[in-house]
Amino acid sequence: MEIGIDKIGFYAPHLFLDMNKLAVERNVEPAKFTIGIGQEKMAVPPITQDSVTLAANAALNILDEEDQEKIDVVLFGTETGIDHSKSGAVYVHRLLGINPNARAVEVKQACYGATAAIQMAKGHIALNPESRVLVLGSDIARYGLNTGGEATQGAGAVAMIISAEPRVMAFEGPSAYLTDDIMDFWRPVYSDKAMVDGKFSNEQYISFFSKVWEQYKKKTDLTLADFEAICFHLPYTKMGKKALRAVIDETSEAVQERLMENYQVSTQYNRNVGNIYTGSLYLSLLSLLEEKAELAEGSLVGLFSYGSGAVGEFFAGRLQPNYRKHLFTEQHQELFVSRKEISVEEYEEIFEETLPSDGRSIELDIHEDPAAICLSGIKEHSRQYINKQRDVSTWKGEESR
Incomplete structure (x- = not known):
């Protein structure tokens, strides 16, 4: 029985900041952002x-009624959760109208969370072949205004349905993984902004990739030549290239050229969204699948996941027959086209607008947010969410005020 990705979709906020304009405002040469770290636009989440x-x-837009009924596990990978106790998965489960006879759990290990969720999903599907698992990787990357990490901020989410007999990608062979207790990136519970040792984190990312790649080769007898492409977790789009360069000399020039070319394709979405932590690897995969029209069915794609602190894993998936028919390419292209550019001043205002931390209730204006599902406020210490497509009476009530 094959297990893998049956559907995959993503969402990014409707606002974005041009990195060239941020660079000018910060008195930085624009090429440092657009070429040096490889970022063009930063998705900016409204409150x-x-x-x-x-x-x-x-x-929301990848689920149908059959999915809603057959999904019996929701796994939410995030490092920007909204509650120390209740999982984000429980909120999403209700907002999407998923079968009540389901498990809903949040998974945390920095940017590795969604990968851990996939591995858990594989075990569940192996025991329950008729089931489907919804895996989510969702985050908002915040480092602060005028900080070294500001240019690598972003926001967004990737959603995947993991099932038996998947129509997009079947996972293949064993994984290679590694854990080490290091402090390269972390966010204490008292802070809404991440702390990072950038140079050390870059070094550890490359080291982890090299180590799990060596382990993977021993487990599988595969080489770089067996892969059509390798996708990476991308805190910024140049990071994966640095790791790939560490091993690229193992193969022929023709294979090197293919891997590097496909790597560039895999960074297109990330380049225009920014860092989305747990979802970054899978946004990279989605970019490859939707932007590379000639990517052949049956191709083997490598996947490197890295979560600071740190856990790394390398695994692979094979593209299924007619996989392109089961992508949501037009929907995702429309999402990019419909986004609104904001100025640096507007971005700074939005960044500084935060929810109360003292327990106060608040109502938020969701009319300017075109998303179907929004946070409408806080009441009695509880976040209030609205699905505009379903909560008609509530949404109309908001609209009439």
């Missing part, structure tokens, strides 16, 4: 979007 709404919006 009406959090990790829950991003995840729910990513899943």
Whole structure:
């Protein structure tokens, strides 16, 4: 029985900041952002979007009634959760109208969370072949204004349905993985902004990739030549290229050229969204699948997941017959086209607008947010969410005020 990705979709906020304009405002040469780290645009979340709404919006348009009934596990990978106790998966489960006879759990290990969720999903499907698992990777990357990490911020989510006999990609062979207790990137519970040792984190990312790649080769007897492409977790789009360069000399020039070319294709979506932490690897995969029209059925694609702190894993998937028919390419292209550019000043205002941390209730104006699912406020310490497509009476009530 094959197990893998049956559907995959993503969502990013409707606002974005041009990195060239941010560079000018910060007195930085624009090429440092657009070429040096490889970022063109940064998705900017309004206060009406959090990790829950991003995840729910990513899943909303890929689910049908059969999925809603057959999904019996919802796994939410995030490092920007909204509650220390209740999982984001429970909120998403309700917002999407999924079968009540389901498990709903949040998974955390920095940017590795969604990969851990996939591995858990594989075990569940192996025991329950008729089931489907909804895996979510959703985050908002915040480092602060005028900080070294500011240019690598972003926001968005990827949603995947994992099932038996998948129509997009079947996972193949064993994984190689590694854990080490290091402090390259972390976010204490008292802070809404991440802390990072950038140079050390880059070094560890490359080291982890090299180590799990060596382990993977021993487990599988595969080489770089067996892969049509390798997708990476991308905190910024140049990071994966640095890791790939560490091993690229193992293969022929023709294979090197193919892998590097496909790597560039796999970075297109990330380049225009920014870092989305747990979803970044899978946004890279989605970019490859939707932007590379000639990517052949049956191709083997490598996947490197890295979560600071740190856990790394390399695994692979094979593209299924007619996989392109089961992508949501037009929907995703429309999402990009419909986004609105904001100025640096507007971005700074949005960044500084945060939810109360003292327990106060608040109502948010969701009319300017075109997303179907929004955060409408906080009441009695509980976040209030609205699905505009379903909560008609509530939404109309909001609209009439």
